[in-house]
Amino acid sequence: MGRKPGPALRAITLLASGTALGQLIAIGAMPLITRIYSPAEYGVLGLFSSVVVIAGSVAGLKYDAAVILPARNGDGNRIAIGLFVISILSVAISSAILLLFLIASQFFGGGLLVSMGHWALLLPVGTFAAGVSLSFTALATRAGEFSRLSHLPPLQKGASVVVQIGGGLLGVGVGGLLVGALLQSFVSIGLLARGRLKSVLLVALSFRGTGELRGVAHRYRDFPSVNAPTALLNSLAWNSQIFLLALFYTPDELGMFSLAMGMVGLPLNVILTAVSQVYLRESADRKSRPDRARFLWVRVLVGLLLLSVPIFVGLVLFCRYLVVPIFGSAWSLTEMIALALLPILWGRFVTTTLTTTFTVYRRQVWMLVWQVFAVLVTSAAYLLGGANGLRIDETVALASWATLPVYLAIIPLSLRAMSLGVVRS
Incomplete structure (x- = not known):
């Protein structure tokens, strides 16, 4: 009798299955999307998505990457929640700074606003959503919730495709592509926060002022x-x-x-x-x-x-x-x-x-x-x-x-x- 697959292989298989389903949804919609939107509009999406990925990946100062490391016991779990809180606060501050930069750029030659138009003002929203999504993903990974994580790709791609096709058919233009892309992070937050938000808030509120959080931040x-x-x-x-x-x-x-x-x-x-x-x-x-x-x-x-x-x-x-x-x-x-x-x-x-x-x-x-x-x-x-x-x-x-x-x-x-x-x- 063959050996049963280990937990790591089972988790990878589970996540890969969800990923495959999500990609099938995206690929299935692509022939229609590329006929609704022009290559130039897709180029704007590429520029927009690149900024969101770059900013969102570091908006939390990578404290989200540290969430997985503390021991899985009482003290370790509390430290992990502290790292999560620090990450979310960092994301909020980073997104606000990006918004101020975009507003200021309007008075100094336009910058990104020239190539993306008014849609550039969605960049801080995308950055915030991407950063928060990474933080919740880190908590779910730490908890080994690979079944829940496997549901993300099909839900994200499904919601995105519906908005992008609908926006294109309604004549919204490139905005349909951008809003559809942004929606993926919000779907992730909604799914991963469900059933967890209350317990996370209770632990977060138990920290004794900002001094204890600063101690966690300094340690990592x-x-x-x-x-x-x-x-x-x-x-x-x-x-x-x-x-x-x-x-x-x-x-x-x-x-x-x-x-x-x-x-x-x-x-x-x-x-x-x-x-x-x-x-x-x-x-x-x-x-x-x-x-x-x-x-x-x-x-x-x-x-x-x-x-x-x-x-x-x-x-x-x-x-x-x-x-x-x-x-x-x-x-x-x-x-x-x-x-x-x-x-x-x-x-x-x-x-x-x-x-x-x-x-x-x-x-x-x-x-x-x-x-x-x-x-x-x-x-x-x-x-x-x-x-x-x-x-x-x-x-x-x-x-x-x-x-x-x-x-x-x-x-x-x-x-x-x-x-x-x-x-x-």
Whole structure:
């Protein structure tokens, strides 16, 4: 009789199933959405989403990433709630600062308001929702609520698709795309806060003034000082691409790049989120037992390598033969851009989960240095390609192949971090 799958594998399977259903909903709606909206409108969505992802990833100063680490006992759970509260407060302050910046920019040349119009005022809303969603996701991951987390992708994609199609049919224009995208974070908050909000508030109110919260914040001070800059650089490395491309290419080309990213990049990122959530929790539990931690690391790496083969073969075939029939002839350049993205997407797919090792073993400085190098390589490649008049797909391919070795360096670095053990604060 075969061995039953372990809890980590069951959790990954559960999350991946929810992810697959969510992506089926999104892919099923894409042929209609790309015929309702123009490539230029999709380009605005790409710019908007990139700002929200970049700002939302660090709005909580990465205290959300620390929620998983305290021991799962009375004191540890209380500390975790304290970290959650600190994260939410940080998100609120960061979103308010972004709003003030946008208002001020209206009087000094417009800035983002010029390219996005009045829809740019939704950026603080998106940042706040994304940051709060990350904080609640951290609590759910800590509690091992993978069944609830698996329900998120189909609900998020379903709500988003309904609003985007409805907005397009009603003639709302790009606003339909933006509001539909924002709705995903609010769906996440609504589902994850249900049944938890009251207990979280009770624990949060039990803290003795701000002094105790400041003590918790100080204990995990490496997260805002190191994890937050690292997360910012990580977001910039992936989401600043569209801003660099905007210097050299047309709005229609930016829209096709955004579709390519969403078509082949976002589904992989959602799968990696599922795997990373489980790996982070399991790795944190095993960090005091090096042999078990190393065994988990090897299993995850080998599993991702094996899983990448059918996934990326399927993506190549999809890009070559199905993009134009599904999305329409107006989006034909998307095929070449998507193929150009595949090398770096493969590198991210294999190594992104392993980066959580640096968080568990408190080696975030290593990740920060790596991120600086990754951003420099990626940005240089995009600027080089654009400045030399390469086609957009050629520039994307140049950046993709140039950055691939940088991502593969995560493998030996994360193994070394694990072998050295936890840094004591």
